[in-house]
Amino acid sequence: MSAPETRPVLEAEGLEVRYGGNLALSVDRLAIAQGELVGVVGANGAGKSTLVNALAGWSRGEPKATGTVRLDGRDISGLRTPERVKAGLLLIPESRLVFATLSVDENLAHAAHPRHAQGRRAYSTDEIFDLFPNLASRRGHLGGQLSGGERQMLGIARALRLAPRALMLDEPSIGLAPRLVSTVLETIRALVDDGLTVLLVEQNVKATIPVVDRLVLLERGRILAQGPTAEMQDDPRIAEAYLGGAA
Numbered sequence: 534m535s536a537p538e539t540r541p542v543l544e545a546e547g548l549e550v551r552y553g554g555n556l557a558l559s560v561d562r563l564a565i566a567q568g569e570l571v572g573v574v575g576a577n578g579a580g581k582s583t584l585v586n587a588l589a590g591w592s593r594g595e596p597k598a599t600g601t602v603r604l605d606g607r608d609i610s611g612l613r614t615p616e617r618v619k620a621g622l623l624l625i626p627e628s629r630l631v632f633a634t635l636s637v638d639e640n641l642a643h644a645a646h647p648r649h650a651q652g653r654r655a656y657s658t659d660e661i662f663d664l665f666p667n668l669a670s671r672r673g674h675l676g677g678q679l680s681g682g683e684r685q686m687l688g689i690a691r692a693l694r695l696a697p698r699a700l701m702l703d704e705p706s707i708g709l710a711p712r713l714v715s716t717v718l719e720t721i722r723a724l725v726d727d728g729l730t731v732l733l734v735e736q737n738v739k740a741t742i743p744v745v746d747r748l749v750l751l752e753r754g755r756i757l758a759q760g761p762t763a764e765m766q767d768d769p770r771i772a773e774a775y776l777g778g779a780a
């Protein structure tokens with residue numbers, strides 16, 4: 534038998550992002566292992582979106598990103614977003630990109646299973662509707678007619694059709710009713726238990742703690758602390774800032 538695989542699925546090294554002259558993100562190293570669910574938490578403006586956008590090779594403004602991003606050991610820093618998607622690195626942005634004028638079925642059909650996805654799992658529409666029964670009952674509804682939670686689920690479903698190697702989600706809980714927040718986060722957990730590798734950005738630390746394996750605390754663009762959830766949840770920086778000053 535060969536030694537157990539330790540190479541991370543997704544890895545960033547020396548990743549820096551500047552907007553104009555301002556350094557918004559400076560991450561020495563972040564690595565996510567196969568089948569791991571890592572939660573990135575931090576206050577407004579901490580750099581959470583900037584981090585996942587830089588990993589995805591995508592941005593709102595015109596930031597300058599430097600450093601190395603690797604997927605399964607392959608340097609993908611020079612690839613544009615569509616090529617990173619083809620390679621298996623997918624981001625579901627905060628804005629939950631779905632086609633508003635296409636039905637749920639059409640939205641899924643547009644996210645067709647890529648031909649060159651060696652060893653990656655593309656979920657079938659049947660599997661997707663098992664995972665998201667709400668979507669199954671709305672197959673003919675237009676994307677624009679769906680609730681925030683349903684759009685979020687459709688966004689995840691579209692990503693699953695594309696056989697992600699690593700999936701990044703930017704604040705999937707935002708704007709959702711508390712009950713739906715746990716449904717969405719528990720579904721993400723179930724996908725990880727099924728083998729998917731996930732980087733989850735969340736401001737809702739309380740809802741994030743029960744589902745993630747590891748927490749990364751970002752502050753002013755830097756990783757202030759990271760570690761297994763069981764240890765990090767008692768870290769006073771997390772407890773005081775996000776859990777109502779429990780310490």
Ligand SMILES: Nc1ncnc2c1ncn2[C@@H]1O[C@H](COP(=O)(O)OP(=O)(O)OP(=O)(O)O)[C@@H](O)[C@H]1O
Pocket residue numbers: 552557575576577578579580581582583584593594595736
């Ligand atoms: N397009 C942009 N142009 C200029 N500065 C930006 C841009 N996007 C983000 N920034 C700045 O970069 C920093 C990090 O922002 P970012 O959106 O990554 O934070 P965040 O942790 O995702 O915050 P939130 O939880 O509010 O979404 C902030 O200081 C923000 O003002």
